[in-house]
Amino acid sequence: MVKAVVLGAAGGIGQPLSLLLKNNPLVTSLSLYDIVNTPGVAADLSHIATPAKVVGYLPPDDGLKKALAGAEVVVIPAGVPRKPGMTRDDLFKINAGIVRDLATGIATTAPKAFVLVISNPVNSTVPIVAEVFKKHGVFDPKRIFGVTTLDVVRASTFVSEIIGDLSLAPSVTVPVVGGHSGVTIVPLLSQSSHPLPSSISKEDHEALVKRIQFGGDEVVKAKDGAGSATLSMAYAGAEFAVKIIKALKGEKGIVAPTFVNLSADKSGGDALKKEIGKDLDYFSAPVELGPDGVVSIRSLGTLTDNEKELVKAAIPELETNIEKVRETQSKYL
Ligand code: NAI
Numbered sequence: 001m002v003k004a005v006v007l008g009a010a011g012g013i014g015q016p017l018s019l020l021l022k023n024n025p026l027v028t029s030l031s032l033y034d035i036v037n038t039p040g041v042a043a044d045l046s047h048i049a050t051p052a053k054v055v056g057y058l059p060p061d062d063g064l065k066k067a068l069a070g071a072e073v074v075v076i077p078a079g080v081p082r083k084p085g086m087t088r089d090d091l092f093k094i095n096a097g098i099v100r101d102l103a104t105g106i107a108t109t110a111p112k113a114f115v116l117v118i119s120n121p122v123n124s125t126v127p128i129v130a131e132v133f134k135k136h137g138v139f140d141p142k143r144i145f146g147v148t149t150l151d152v153v154r155a156s157t158f159v160s161e162i163i164g165d166l167s168l169a170p171s172v173t174v175p176v177v178g179g180h181s182g183v184t185i186v187p188l189l190s191q192s193s194h195p196l197p198s199s200i201s202k203e204d205h206e207a208l209v210k211r212i213q214f215g216g217d218e219v220v221k222a223k224d225g226a227g228s229a230t231l232s233m234a235y236a237g238a239e240f241a242v243k244i245i246k247a248l249k250g251e252k253g254i255v256a257p258t259f260v261n262l263s264a265d266k267s268g269g270d271a272l273k274k275e276i277g278k279d280l281d282y283f284s285a286p287v288e289l290g291p292d293g294v295v296s297i298r299s300l301g302t303l304t305d306n307e308k309e310l311v312k313a314a315i316p317e318l319e320t321n322i323e324k325v326r327e328t329q330s331k332y333l
Pocket of ligand 1: 007010012014034035077078080081101117118119121147180229230233
């Protein structure tokens, strides 16, 4: 029995993500919370012939608390998406408050739940959830995850396009580390399960790295003011949520890149800080998942000189994004 909750379930990501979770037989209870439209979305999904019982909640009558009661996995795609010309950081002012309020609900109602944060800017919203949990005395770094899976999914797709065989995409794995915005997104292409053609030029290699880092901009531009990635994000969010659910149910050896507090695994986290040469509190690294959340934070492995440079370039922005939460604590927390 697994109860999953989607906060922001009526949105562009929330609806298809809820559909994919409803479609997964491992989920037996699915609560949908949003400030609008969840009764309709829940009624619609509830007719699908899969095990999950679906209920929709709105803010009145303690809707958030009711949605979260008994939750094991909470996915948060609530908040505003980007418009052309905006960075993920531009969303901070609005989304910080939304994520803070939802995190407060989780900390007081389902403090043991695994929290999967999709709302941007992920590099800052994950620290916000952590600070709220600390404030309520329930912080467990092993259970709070920033969802960076879309970067991993994009890397698989774009690499298979370059190899010239899109049918490989589902089996291509590329670790993507660092964070989830622009230059903080660091694809470790040298560790791709399917090597790039040796004939690839330096320019094409650089363009591929840029495309993975700024793939979100392609979608924002194409949607022309109507938002950012929703369908590919729902796919990626469900993929990560299912990994978490499988780990929760005892499946061993599940490893996925995710943005975590490095204290989740003290020795792995300390080793990673040494590797990147910086004492950051958060970083996206390959993480082994288990029934209590983070089992271990893995090394980044052997990096090429170019990848070392990319990691170095990611650090100042990551540091600013994480620090921003501390600086604005009195306003947002
Ligand atoms: P959307 O605007 O379509 O949906 C957001 C939903 O959140 C709406 O239904 C809205 O009513 C709801 N909401 C707003 N305030 C709320 C509150 N206080 N409580 C509960 N629900 C609330 O936006 P979309 O496209 O679904 O994006 C959602 C977030 O996901 C954005 O912050 C976006 O930047 C982020 N995102 C993250 C990605 C990632 O890779 N982690 C990729 C793409 C988007």
